[in-house]
Amino acid sequence: MSDLVKLKVDTEACIAGGQCEMIEPDTFLVDDDTAIASVIGTGSLPVDRAAEVIDRCPAQAISIVNSDSE
Numbered sequence: 667m668s669d670l671v672k673l674k675v676d677t678e679a680c681i682a683g684g685q686c687e688m689i690e691p692d693t694f695l696v697d698d699d700t701a702i703a704s705v706i707g708t709g710s711l712p713v714d715r716a717a718e719v720i721d722r723c724p725a726q727a728i729s730i731v732n733s734d735s736e
């Protein structure tokens with residue numbers, strides 16, 4: 667139906683701040699102790715919302731997981 671893409675967070679690149687959790691609280695969780703974000707739930711979003719959260723991450727730490735190995 668809608669184009670869902672799966673997202674991941676590069677925990678080495680994440681500089682905290684929690685923009686991703688603010689924008690998509692069902693998909694990202696910022697750890698209370700480390701302040702580093704991780705993907706929760708299915709980790710999937712419609713492609714337009716995925717593009718937005720990727721764009722808003724100040725550290726370019728969010729990316730799309732390629733399910734195909736091309």
Ligand code: SF4
Pocket residue numbers: 675679680681682683684685686687694696701702703722723724725726727728
């Ligand atoms: S928006 Fe980017 S840098 Fe900020 S918490 Fe999320 S993944 Fe980390």
